[in-house]
Amino acid sequence: MALVCVEDFEKKAAGQLEKNALDYYRSGAGEQFTLGLNREAFRRLRLRPRCLRDVSRLDISCKIFGEQMKWPLGIAPTAMQKMAHPEGEVGNARAAGKAGSIFILSTLSTTSLEDLANGAPDTIKWFQLYIYKDRTITEKLVRRAEKANFKALVLTIDAPIFGHRRADVRNNFSLPSHLTLANFQGVKATGVGNAAMGASGINAYVSSQFDPTITWKDIAWLKSITHLPIVVKGVLTAEDAVLAQEFGCAGLIVSNHGARQIDTVPASIEALPEIVKAVGENLVVMLDGGIMQGNDIFKALALGAKTVFVGRPAVWGLAYNGQKGVEEMLSVLRKDFEITMALIGCQTLGDITSAMVVHESQYAKL
Numbered sequence: 001m002a003l004v005c006v007e008d009f010e011k012k013a014a015g016q017l018e019k020n021a022l023d024y025y026r027s028g029a030g031e032q033f034t035l036g037l038n039r040e041a042f043r044r045l046r047l048r049p050r051c052l053r054d055v056s057r058l059d060i061s062c063k064i065f066g067e068q069m070k071w072p073l074g075i076a077p078t079a080m081q082k083m084a085h086p087e088g089e090v091g092n093a094r095a096a097g098k099a100g101s102i103f104i105l106s107t108l109s110t111t112s113l114e115d116l117a118n119g120a121p122d123t124i125k126w127f128q129l130y131i132y133k134d135r136t137i138t139e140k141l142v143r144r145a146e147k148a149n150f151k152a153l154v155l156t157i158d159a160p161i162f163g164h165r166r167a168d169v170r171n172n173f174s175l176p177s178h179l180t181l182a183n184f185q186g187v188k189a190t191g192v193g194n195a196a197m198g199a200s201g202i203n204a205y206v207s208s209q210f211d212p213t214i215t216w217k218d219i220a221w222l223k224s225i226t227h228l229p230i231v232v233k234g235v236l237t238a239e240d241a242v243l244a245q246e247f248g249c250a251g252l253i254v255s256n257h258g259a260r261q262i263d264t265v266p267a268s269i270e271a272l273p274e275i276v277k278a279v280g281e282n283l284v285v286m287l288d289g290g291i292m293q294g295n296d297i298f299k300a301l302a303l304g305a306k307t308v309f310v311g312r313p314a315v316w317g318l319a320y321n322g323q324k325g326v327e328e329m330l331s332v333l334r335k336d337f338e339i340t341m342a343l344i345g346c347q348t349l350g351d352i353t354s355a356m357v358v359h360e361s362q363y364a365k366l
């Protein structure tokens, strides 16, 4: 049977992945309230379609930092993709390239950034960074990303430590022994978790390596060592968005890390309006979290995001059928977005207006 929506890919992946990996990919933090909210909040928004507007020729292309995208969707950084499929990050990035999407490589990838660059030379690539206690580790990653032709650095700012993902603690989740964190030669990144202390194996690695003392001043440091545009990922408040602007970031991703860090934070789409209001004129505002269908993409753009990213949907495509699976998932999502655009009466992204999306409470008043 044809796979016609992201949920279909999710179901296929769930049938194929081992429990350890499946739980790692799908979990959120705490009791997973925000995990559900990331999707639910999109449903609380209503579309206001406009009719009779000639939608015979759609153009959904856009430019981000001067790079041409075929449509406003990219692939968010997700760690350890070879656990999903042997083609791992290269398969995912090649699929992104074919679809004209940006691919963001995680620091915690199972493919090194050089191998990724060689394997997917035609894809627009950004590199996601964590700041290590040992700053020379971070600095070396920056140099390697520059050399390998990555176009931007995405600094994840919502993870000074990792969130409490209950399933990972129960499973004492660690990277399977045949895989390594490929950006660090020979590093297994397992660490021994301690369920009694509420820590999985991966959390043990993170707390031993990542620097929880980082502050906005570290953005100034990062800016001083690179000319690549810096995007901060994990902004949920107008206050932090303003700081991102003050510290010279080129863009930000409104994100709650796929609800994996702290539970009961708002859905990304709920946080978007205050952030766009605060800095939307000056920074490239982007969003990830809970995007599952074309109308989710549309709603994020109508509320001011310049592009959106998907994390888990790409992992589901990859687990289902490697690069081909991601290509198929992206093509389903793109088609769905095109249908949304046409039926709301928009030929280009410039035709999308904030009046086309309202909160459900608007109708409840009637």
Ligand SMILES: Cc1cc2nc3c(=O)[nH]c(=O)nc-3n(C[C@H](O)[C@H](O)[C@H](O)COP(=O)(O)O)c2cc1C
Binding pocket: 024, 025, 026, 038, 076, 077, 078, 079, 106, 107, 108, 128, 156, 233, 255, 256, 257, 258, 259, 260, 288, 289, 290, 291, 309, 310, 311, 312, 313
């Ligand atoms: C399995 C998994 C691993 C992730 N690993 C990283 C990571 O290494 N670095 C990072 O900045 N974000 C990471 N994220 C967060 C994603 O970049 C993104 O914010 C999130 O997946 C978006 O939500 P979605 O899965 O609903 O699309 C991860 C998310 C998942 C699901």
